[in-house]
Amino acid sequence: MTRAREASDRFLALLPAETRADLRVIHSPLIETVPLDVELSLAGVRGVIFTSANGVSAAARLTERRDLPAWCVGGATTAAARAHRWGAECVGRDADELVRTLIARRPEDPLSHLRGVHARGDIAARLSAAGIETREAVVYDQRLLPLTPQAVQALAGADPVIVPLFSPRAARHFASLATGRAPLYLAAMSHAVAEPVSSLNFNTLKVSKAPTAQTMAQAVTSLVARAGRVVGGSDED
Template identity: 55%
Template sequence: MTRPRAASERFVAQLSPELRDRLTPMYSPLLDIRPTDGAIDLDGMRGLIFTSANGVTVAAHRTGDRSLPAYCVGQATTATAQQAGWAAEMAGESAEELIATLLHWRPDSPLMHLRGEHTRGDVAERLTQSGLRVQEQAIYDQQLLPFTAEAQAALAGNRPVIAPLFSPRTARQFADLWTGPAPLWLVAMSEAVAKPLETLTFQRLKVAKRPEADAMRVAVEKLVRQAMRVEGAQDAD
């Protein structure tokens, strides 16, 4: 699991018990989420945009203001924002869907997109160009990390390794670091996530049907079953 530890553990816990008992979860986060300096200025804003649960978590610690509506990408981000106290609505499962939804809804603006230093989709710029005023502020950085010693040992072995990848940047880091002979089974959250992985030698690369956590869970479970059949393995990493 390459996401931050807490998110990875939540994902593993959602897998079916039958499969989870046959897996050896291995945690090697490839991104470290670090809040940036500076206050969040929401003066004059009429709403918030969150495109990741990380943005919600950092914002929740940086501001006590819960008066603004929040428009979110994905079920997990929406649920995190609701749990943090915002009146949050899911506006799509991707940045593209969020942009289309907000242009259809036309909420009161300006809106503030609270995001990471590294982001895709140009949400604020594209919405503003389409007539919906949106400002943006990077409130956290995503610093790349190397594989852990445990992950390095696994990639050097001969047991099948199943790796779910959730973002293009993490996928690129994974592809840059992977050098081992272990049989590799990959699940990507979207075609954009799958693209950097195409340089690797793998047994199978499966793309989730939708860019959200539940579709990733379904894709991972299907791939685990296939890997166990093909490899004849009793368990996998």
């Protein structure tokens, strides 16, 4: 598992019990989230944008304001914002969908995107260009981590290794670290996530049908079945 333990455990819970029973789970987060001790001013802001649960938890440390609507990407981010007492609504499965939805709905502005150091989608710039004034505040950092010894050992072995990748940056980092002879079965959250690992020597690269945890779980489940067929001597669909 390539994300932090809490997020990885939530994802594993989405897999069927019989799939989990076939796995030896190795936790090797590729990115560490570090909240920043910064001053967060929401003066004059009429709504906040969250694109990750990490942004929610980091912002919750920096402000006690909960009177603003929170426009969110994805169910997990929305649930995290509600748990921290924001009036949150999921308005997209990814940044592009969030931008399209907010442009169509024209919420009262200005808005503020509370994000990490590394962010994709140019949300604030695109919304501002569409006439919805949107600011940005960086509230956490995402630091790259080395593979754990257990992950290195697995990649050096002969057994299939299934790797779920959830962001382009994590995928680029994994591509820079991945060595060894283990058959790789890669699940990518999107085509943008798949691109950095497309040059690796993998057995299968499966792109999730949608950028959601549920469809990623389906992709991983299919890879577990495929890897099992390879181990058993067949790889026929």
